Amino acid sequence: ENGTLTLGFSWQKANTSGNMWGALSFIDNDGNQLEWDRSASTTQDWTYWNSTTQAGFVEYTHRLGDTWQVKASYNYRLYDHDSKLFMGYSLGLDAETGTGLYGWAYNSPYKTEAHLGDISLNGRFELFGREHEAMLGASVARSEGTDWYYPTDTRPPTPQFGLLPADLDAEILIN
Numbered sequence: 001e002n003g004t005l006t007l008g009f010s011w012q013k014a015n016t017s018g019n020m021w022g023a024l025s026f027i028d029n030d031g032n033q034l035e036w037d038r039s040a041s042t043t044q045d046w047t048y049w050n051s052t053t054q055a056g057f058v059e060y061t062h063r064l065g066d067t068w069q070v071k072a073s074y075n076y077r078l079y080d081h082d083s084k085l086f087m088g089y090s091l092g093l094d095a096e097t098g099t100g101l102y103g104w105a106y107n108s109p110y111k112t113e114a115h116l117g118d119i120s121l122n123g124r125f126e127l128f129g130r131e132h133e134a135m136l137g138a139s140v141a142r143s144e145g146t147d148w149y150y151p152t153d154t155r156p157p158t159p160q161f162g163l164l165p166a167d168l169d170a171e172i173l174i175n
Contacts, residue, residue, distance in 0.1 A: 002063040009056040017048045021106070022087035029092040029100065042088025042103070051081035068123030075118075080111040112145040 020043045024036050059073040085106045093100040120137030 004061045006059045006061075007057070010054070012053045013051070015048070015050045018043045018045070019047045019049050019083075019085055021047075021085040022089045024088070025090040025093055025101075027092065029094055034093065042086060042101075044086045047085050049081060049083040049085060051079065051083075054078045064123070067125070068121070070119070070121045072119045073117070075114075075116040077114045078112070080109070082109045083107070108147055110145070110147045112143065114141070114143040116141045 020041050022042060024034075024040060024042070026034055028034055055075070055077045057073060057075045059071065061069055061071045063069050083106070087104045087106065088101055089104070090101050116139065118137065118139045120135060122133070122135040122137075124131055124133050126132070
């Protein structure tokens with residue numbers, strides 16, 4: 001009658017393809033603002049980012065009389081993904097030639113697991129004729145991640161979007 005137990009769990013799966021990673025340049029080397037067509041993108045047909053997230057918690061609160069309570073909780077999170085991505089980036093595009101766009105391919109399964117524990121005690125008490133409130137607690141957390149990153153060669157500068165060479169779409173970039 002003095003305790004409350006709360007449990008929760010969530011699971012999310014996302015499978016996406018045609019991902020755009022990075023951003024289009026907004027300024028050319030002369031400092032002029034670039035204007036892109038709404039459909040402009042660095043994405044490639046072979047890109048994807050598939051992920052799963054699982055999270056759960058348990059919390060127990062116990063009343064110790066009218067003015068004190070103790071609470072203990074544990075949170076768990078597991079995130080993993082598999083991805084093949086292509087990032088188009090630029091340090092500035094040449095206004096005359098449209099060159100200056102670079103490409104970088106990324107291939108990586110990734111996993112992160114996190115644990116968080118917390119305990120607290122709080123309540124009210126009288127001391128020296130006044131009412132006080134105290135809260136004491138401790139938390140501990142541990143997170144571990146593994147990223148199996150497969151580096152790829154950086155491509156030479158490519159022409160401006162709309163003029164990307166057909167071979168840029170080749171999956172050989174990340175194999």
